[in-house]
Amino acid sequence: MTVAIIPARGGSKGVPGKNIARVGGVPLVARAVASALDAPGIDAVYVSTDDTAIAAVARAAGAGVIGRPADIAGDLASSEDALLHGLGVLTNQGHDVAALAFLQATSPFIDPDALGRAVARVRDGDEDAVFSAFETHGFLWRVGPDGADGVNHDKSFRPRRQDREAQFQESGAFYVMDAPGFVEARHRFFGTVGLEVVDALAGLEIDDPHELEAARALAPLLSRPRIGAIDALVMDFDGVHTDDLVEVNQEGTEAVTVSRSDGMGLSMLRAAGVPMLILSKERNPVVEARGRKLGIETVYGADDKVNILRQWSELRGFSLSKVAYVGNDVNDVESMASVGWPVTVPDAHPAALAVARVHLTRPGGRGALRELAEMILTTLEGA
Template sequence: MAAPAAPADPAERPTAVLAVIPARGGSKGVPAKNLAAVGGVPLVARAVRECRAARLVSDVVVSTDDPGIAATARGAGAVVVQRPGALAGDTATSEAAVLHAMDAYEAMSGARVTTVLLVQCTSPFLTSADIDGVAAAVVEQGADTALTVAPFHGFVWRAEEDFGTEDASVSAPLSASGEPRGHRGARAPEGGPGPLGDEAPAVAAEGSAVAAVGREAVHAPSGPGSPAAGPGGPTGPRTVGAALPAQLSPRRTVRAGGTAGREGVQAGHDGGTAGRAPATLPPAHDAPTVARSRPGGGRGVNHDKSHRPRRQDRPQDLLETGAAYAMRADGFRAARHRFFGRTELVRTDAARVLEVDDPHDLARARALAPLFDGPATGAVPTRADVDAVVMDFDGTQTDDRVLIDADGREFVAVHRGDGLGVAALRRAGLVLLILSTETNPVVAARGRKLQVPVLHGVDRKDLALKRWCEEHGLAPDRVLYVGNDVNDLPCFDLVGWPVAVASAHDVVRGAARSVTTAPGGDGALREIASWLLGPSL
């Protein structure tokens, strides 16, 4: 994007609501995480797609240091900002990346960013409606900041030894500015915990709002019964709670009081305010008759363990999803943090809340993709999209069953319709390959019958596929790979058209860009040939 001449008066510059997607290349939990395919689409491309579909978003920027991510983002329609190395390390913050991207975008476009969105591509089921929700809160409803939240009903606990001696009175030591001492100016690494960090003191206050920061919970007051904050405004002390349960991937919870959604909840350090000051409440001690004779045990964080109200009688806690945030651009530049002023809570579907931080999260996302993405119109390739078709054998060209006779010889069944489909693909000029981990004369015999080359007995199908593409001068994004089991997933991540047969493993179907209606060994290859060459095949 060439930089246009900027008007002399900055007020005359066009304005923009800018969505920024930080996507560095150095992920350790899941290598190349931001390029991992969910529903057949890389995570970064999914985020770009939803941002571009949002009504209020003017443009989408991906901030990255990785050439592969940059190419994928451009292909999805985003503007790419090259992130400097100083902002791409393990301690890099999302805020720093967004500030850099804003400045770079304004220099390139000549536009003035008035509202900026931070969108995390590690939330694969984020929707354009979620993005429009946080944008509208700032652009149309006058909020300073906004975030996506989801209902949360869990009781949060922390091991007693993790509270520390300073928490004996359940009163967080705060600085004069209302910040927990020892954490002034702390910043969260990109995709990591919130600004308070993992060492923030822990306290609990029943009836206050809860905002879990990283693996911690921050209690912000809510409801009309909270006392006034004093002459300086509502800058009373904040309280910090315990680690969220391991199954809760989102980072924070916020308890909504009587004015939920309109009351700002401040979880950051810069301009750290919460709607009203929390009441001073006693800690949740054990019953007086129980002596603390031994160390250990646990303590409730967002509840008093001696009082267990029914779910319908408890205040509504809201979990920060970590997916989308919106900020006034001028306020964000001044605060250098995603929370300041009045923070609006934008509720989203709790069932869609998932953050990809480790391989198990990625597997769940792939398994859920067919449920949340649904059948996509036009989600099958045509001949114009594909130069080569690579086929797994067992479970794709067969039904995955093997018959063994008394002498140990193996027999499998194949589908004649698949043979017709493969022959049609070969006549149409597509480059074909059968790729299998099994060393089996049956695979070689089938290849000879179909006049298709075979690579079998390979431990790393993805490496073999990559070398084959290089040898044949094929662009991987124009290769269709069809498979059925988890050992096909690395190949799915390499190609432009990963296809699963209907009988494939759930995770494999979730990672596929397209799924056949026919199961393996029952005409799936014939169906794929009809996608590429027409239904009359």
């Protein structure tokens, strides 16, 4: 069998809690699990960890968990230590592991198809080890006592990019190895080594807060807006049902603009039996009026939105991991982070964009909810 092992220890000094930090609305370790599960040829996925929070996220994402001993979970422990320990545990459980895929949770954009190709190359005997790498034509330099000098070029000659030989940089995203050969060599590179070329953006590794923010900014660009199976939909009002603008007349009466297209989409969801809730901090009765018009349960004037969300879900037997929450501003972030499917609109606050798993392309009050409704209905039709 072919197994994937994802080492993910709890101690991270550069980015505390890094392995469960969210990129594209999904914890990093869960993103790695999903890539491994989607890769052709991988039979089982395990996360090796010493951390209970990471273990819980891994199990929820569909992975098995291998408890990592403290003596190989410190700063000086290598990834090889965790992999060898994991293989030992699986062997003791009776698993015959022929090939091992090693994924790093700190690489948020692992391509399952590229991983699957690497697995096939090892399983077919083409190479003993295959790793992900991206092409580079960069000029490398070293600094010595006599100043800077070229590493992969003569500094006195500047060839054009097309005239330079391509080189390849490890992306760090995945390594696939013949398992018995790895156990014997005790290192990821042995025998005949090949590389699987991936896109350079897939080579982003997260080791500091700036790289984490860069990954969050890239996530909407590298992922199609889509949603998985959900049990319920919860929506903020201002900026989601509306364009976040309000008209105020001389008597102080407020009025907002909503979309009939959104209304039709939500009507189709209601007809499909999807439970919905409008949850708003706004105290304007227009929120309740719109909810009544749509036939959707509404709570407004909600100061503690996340607690109401949890109570509403528990009362109806919904797991928060199967709830979608659409928000757009800072007071939605905690609620968005508590559900499995945080959704936001394109002009949302950066804090909401950072935790969203699905980024809609249409603005709030201008078709965003219709777009989401059609995604959900497509998922229901395919179930």
